[in-house]
Amino acid sequence: MFDLIKIWKHQGRQYIPDVLSVTLPSIHAGKPQIEAKSCKNNCKACKDICPSKAIDINPVNLDLGKCVFCGECETLCPEKKIAFTPDYKICSNDQSLLMIYEGEQREIKLNPDKIRNEIKRLFGHSLKLRLVSAGSCNGCELELNACGNVNFDMGRYGIEFLASPRHCDGVVVTGPIVENSVEALRITIEAVPHPKIFILNGVCAVSGGIFAESNAVNRSILDIYKPDLLVPGCPPHPLTFISGVLALTGRSA
Amino acid sequence: MNHVILKNSQSTAISNIPLLDYSLFYEHVLNLLKDNACHCVNYYAYKENGEQLRMICCICNDNTSGIYVFSHIYNLTSKPALESLTAVNTGMHVYEREITENFGVEFINHPWNKPVRFPTNGADKLKTADNYPFYSIKSHELHEVGVGPIHAGIIEPGHFRFICNGEKVLHLEIHLGYQHRAVEELFINKKSTFEKTILAESIAGDSVAANATIYAMLMESLGNIIISRPTSISRTIAIELERAAIHTGDLSALCTDVAYQLGSSVFQGLRTTLINTFLKWSGNRFARRLIRAGANPYPLNNELKKLILNNLESFETRFNEMADYMFNNPGVLARFEGTGILTKEQAQLINAVGMVARTCDIPRDIRSSHPYYNFNEISHKAICLDSGDVQARAMLRRLEVTQSLEYIRTLLATCDEEAATYTKEIKLMPDAFAIALTEGWRGEHCHCAVTDNKGNLKHYKIKDPSLHNWMALALVVRKNDISDFPVCNKSFDLSYCGYDL
Ligand code: SF4
Numbered sequence A: 001m002f003d004l005i006k007i008w009k010h011q012g013r014q015y016i017p018d019v020l021s022v023t024l025p026s027i028h029a030g031k032p033q034i035e036a037k038s039c040k041n042n043c044k045a046c047k048d049i050c051p052s053k054a055i056d057i058n059p060v061n062l063d064l065g066k067c068v069f070c071g072e073c074e075t076l077c078p079e080k081k082i083a084f085t086p087d088y089k090i091c092s093n094d095q096s097l098l099m100i101y102e103g104e105q106r107e108i109k110l111n112p113d114k115i116r117n118e119i120k121r122l123f124g125h126s127l128k129l130r131l132v133s134a135g136s137c138n139g140c141e142l143e144l145n146a147c148g149n150v151n152f153d154m155g156r157y158g159i160e161f162l163a164s165p166r167h168c169d170g171v172v173v174t175g176p177i178v179e180n181s182v183e184a185l186r187i188t189i190e191a192v193p194h195p196k197i198f199i200l201n202g203v204c205a206v207s208g209g210i211f212a213e214s215n216a217v218n219r220s221i222l223d224i225y226k227p228d229l230l231v232p233g234c235p236p237h238p239l240t241f242i243s244g245v246l247a248l249t250g251r252s253a
Numbered sequence B: 001m002n003h004v005i006l007k008n009s010q011s012t013a014i015s016n017i018p019l020l021d022y023s024l025f026y027e028h029v030l031n032l033l034k035d036n037a038c039h040c041v042n043y044y045a046y047k048e049n050g051e052q053l054r055m056i057c058c059i060c061n062d063n064t065s066g067i068y069v070f071s072h073i074y075n076l077t078s079k080p081a082l083e084s085l086t087a088v089n090t091g092m093h094v095y096e097r098e099i100t101e102n103f104g105v106e107f108i109n110h111p112w113n114k115p116v117r118f119p120t121n122g123a124d125k126l127k128t129a130d131n132y133p134f135y136s137i138k139s140h141e142l143h144e145v146g147v148g149p150i151h152a153g154i155i156e157p158g159h160f161r162f163i164c165n166g167e168k169v170l171h172l173e174i175h176l177g178y179q180h181r182a183v184e185e186l187f188i189n190k191k192s193t194f195e196k197t198i199l200a201e202s203i204a205g206d207s208v209a210a211n212a213t214i215y216a217m218l219m220e221s222l223g224n225i226i227i228s229r230p231t232s233i234s235r236t237i238a239i240e241l242e243r244a245a246i247h248t249g250d251l252s253a254l255c256t257d258v259a260y261q262l263g264s265s266v267f268q269g270l271r272t273t274l275i276n277t278f279l280k281w282s283g284n285r286f287a288r289r290l291i292r293a294g295a296n297p298y299p300l301n302n303e304l305k306k307l308i309l310n311n312l313e314s315f316e317t318r319f320n321e322m323a324d325y326m327f328n329n330p331g332v333l334a335r336f337e338g339t340g341i342l343t344k345e346q347a348q349l350i351n352a353v354g355m356v357a358r359t360c361d362i363p364r365d366i367r368s369s370h371p372y373y374n375f376n377e378i379s380h381k382a383i384c385l386d387s388g389d390v391q392a393r394a395m396l397r398r399l400e401v402t403q404s405l406e407y408i409r410t411l412l413a414t415c416d417e418e419a420a421t422y423t424k425e426i427k428l429m430p431d432a433f434a435i436a437l438t439e440g441w442r443g444e445h446c447h448c449a450v451t452d453n454k455g456n457l458k459h460y461k462i463k464d465p466s467l468h469n470w471m472a473l474a475l476v477v478r479k480n481d482i483s484d485f486p487v488c489n490k491s492f493d494l495s496y497c498g499y500d501l
């Protein structure tokens, strides 16, 4: 009994009271910022090093849907114009809002016009999700699991991952979507009753990431099912996922 | 000589690898494997050109730290059938299955030549992930249970087909491949050293440190780069911190599977302390960004060292009291003890590696048998248990966490500061072969690389410890209740993507 009390006491309270206003360590690679400085000597160091073709130049721009947050562009830029901030709120439902241009100062948000009306009404208090890994590396799964743990406690918002797609309101996909799992993914999405939401979690799911050019990848299913939320990151931090879903379901701006 | 002897992370000219006729190759493999200190860490084939395959076999001797490497050239035009090694040595089964699947090589008398992962460029295009040839028994008394590919939880896909007699499992067959991303091919298609580093980090997102270090070891070996002591220490620490973190997370998951809520929550929270240590070190909770071939972008300075030590201290007291409490809880023990037993004979038979081998009293551990980085000076001793059940696999995790923390502290104390260094393109030795092994938290990872005459990568081979250990899961559920499957599965926590590649 005393041992048990000791365990409780030593664990203390670990949950994050407000998941929307956490300050992550400054080294956490969240939303990048690109300063409007001129690049010298035809430099394109960032574009050349980028392992996922997320960067282009003139003007320098970075696609969060492709970025694996390796930080190499930040390190190599001789002008030091690229800087990753710890801002973890980087989800959107609009690919164009994930593009960051030099000199631009804005928060990453969802495009309100693209949020279907029923989402807030039906899923604003309770949202049950089914995960399908379609060629992921298990990194995204580790973080999605963590969303429900004592620290992040996503369950308090009524957001939960469940086993059966029949009991769910939506599907979360991780991984670049590979040929061998397309059929299982299709069956799962169809098994979820209407209306349903569809989330792409992690750079692999959002754009194929570093696997985009693989012969094993087949993303044609995305021609049929359109994502309601894009969650950048490799893997996305639990706070990124949770804040994105809260924004989608109308519980934060 | 029938083989060349290499050390861990050594490279050699490809011409130094002896070419044997298949009959001699076959004899040589079986002869070497007669010694219990020897096990096969890789056996694979790649296309040398349109007409021939080179089959390379790498056998480790745990007593001498040597790796015996030898090869055979196979003619793709005449396509002779080869005598199966698996028929004599079961542990070779998955290597031969892979060679058949990739290139259509026939192995005579192979008892179980089933598909491995349905690769995109497999030899038989008619074989797809949706038509796996399951073993079945015709009987009115028995029934089959299919589980997956999508499982009840946040987990990767795989299909498990049980044949049951009532509640008892008679047989389990595991069909994987759903996660196949053609990673090995991408190692060739991607050109820069750095792109491949990122790829190595994503082979398995729970073993980032293990796979990234092993890739770095290969590139540094082929590029003739010697890393500094602080760089080496920082990688050794990363490997051990990853072990402690994932083991702790697995203890949580094991508690979840036996409905022990306290352990489940507490160990999850404890894991956060460890992965957030990585976050403050490199900016990612799973050790991404930390390990770079030929460089050390996040060297350990005094501030970081202090942070790590503090976190370990806060972690360890809480970890120990929770673990003591849990391993004395009769409800937990009743579910763990005697469940899912793998015998030592079975472990030897299937070439089990890593923690699975060590819970069956086989001291197989690359850190002690083929030490790399700073494991030599630590003089690591593998922890072994002998009951081979879920309890052993849980307890081993607990003991290994403590051991890892101790290693991290020892190494931190002797780690000098150094300036950060960044990735550069590494020029590789042409026409060479290199092999490297690390002991990740699951067990031994082995990567092999071959370069062409210009020093470009020509072939890259990855072996995850799960390649061997999935068979252990299939064996241990026999004669167990099917309801014990989840806890058995979790007790191994094998990699789907590491296997499917
Ligand atoms: S941080 Fe993102 S944009 Fe920059 S190099 Fe890495 S992947 Fe490319």
Ligand code: SF4
Pocket: A135, A136, A137, A138, A139, A140, A174, A175, A176, A201, A202, A203, A204, A205, A209, A233, A234, A235, A236, B202, B205
């Ligand atoms: S986004 Fe990153 S962590 Fe997620 S599956 Fe892809 S490689 Fe793994």
